Amino acid sequence: MRRLQKLGSSSLVVTLPKEWVREMGLKQGDPVYVVIEGGSLRIVPAVNSETYAASRVRLTGVDPGDATRVLWCAYVLGPEEVVLENVGDDVYNMLRDATSGFIGVDVVRDEYSVSISILVDPSKLDLRAVIRSVASDLRDIAELLAEAASGSDVEEEAERARIRLQRSITLAERYLMGVIGSHTGQQDARATASKLLAVNFLGLAASTLLDAVKTLSRGGGDASKDTLDALTALSTVASEAALNVASESLKRSSEVLASIAKLRSRVEELIYSDKTSKTEAVALARVLESLRHLHLATTLIYCTLKVAQNQGAQRTA
Structure with missing residues (x-):
């Protein structure tokens, strides 16, 4: 404190x-x-502004439908500045709206062009902080799911959660480019790449849960106690799985895998239960898909740690 x-x-x-x-x-x-x-x-x-001139890309005649793709490509692939020449206000307005899903992006309009400046230096990002951010987003979305099942209207909160999640995931994707550029040939490259791929699975899990939130919210909630209990457990399991991506503990990964397997079995039973409404069953099917993504993320970390453990044992033998 x-x-x-x-x-x-x-x-x-x-x-x-x-x-x-x-x-x-x-x-x-x-x-x-x-x-x-x-x-x-x-x-x-923020990125060092001295690198801007050396990393500037100019594009001409970009369609409005491609504007957000250009923004994402610039953010993830590395150019620190992209200048879109001969574009109208529609492209500028679309880019301004899209910046809410990115951290450290500035869009400026002048008479003849629109400039996109990427101000986040991937070499200065902390991977653990990025993972914790995704973990927080995932936990929040899982909690929204329980609220929606109880009858709360959480669509606006779900949209805000979606934007926060997009910020976290795109930040991880930008970090990945820094890893490719700086970790080539280093021993920890595999572990770092595994964590980044696991973050991608966390993003898929969270996005799938957002679909379940919308289903329950529009269905009016009033879910059964068994469903509510399962969704409450999901909040804990999702948070544990997300935080485990930054873990270096093989034992912890094994424990999280067991928790996911237990909850998956429970959700599968609820989907086919006569006491489960059609709306709940649809939402729970999305929850089950999300748990599969969490299982993949955790398995990836477990396998990476297991390989590292075996290699360490061979070197000391």
Whole structure:
């Protein structure tokens, strides 16, 4: 816990953890982004502006339908600035709306072009922080599912959760490009790539749960007690599976796999139960699909740790 300090007559400041600052390679005067996400703040190191000129791409005549694809490609594939020439206000407006799904993106319009600036330096991102962010998003979505099953109208909250999830996943995808560029030939490249692939499975799990949230929310809720109990357990299992991606414990991965298997069996029984309504069954089918994604993510981490353990044993033999 940190205390807020007063700066001047009206500003409040708080110090950043030294370990995080050191890991990010930050120093006094470096720019960072402070992103408001519900009741939380996320701090993301900004890219060094000196790299812009060396990483600029110019495109001409981009259709409005391709604008968001260009934005995603720029964010994930590496160019720090993309200039779209000879485009109209429709492209600019579409890009402005799409920036809500990305951290550290600036879109500027001038008389003849639209510039997309990517301001997040992948080399300064903390993979564990990205994974924790996805874990938080996944837990929130699982909790929304239980609320929808109880009859609450959570469609607006679900849309906000979808945007937060997209931010986290695209941030992980941008980090991946940094891994490809900097980890080539290093021993930890496989482990890092496995974690990033597991994050992708977490994103699929969360997106699938959002479909279940919409199904239950539109169906009016009023789910059975058995369904509510299963969805409550899902919130815990989903959070454990997501946080396990950053874990280095083979035992923990094995425990999470057991929890997922137990809940999958429980959900399968509910889907075919006479006490389960059609709306619940449809939503639970999506939950089952989400659990499969969580199982894949956890299995990937388990196998990676198991291989590393075996290689370590062979080197010491």
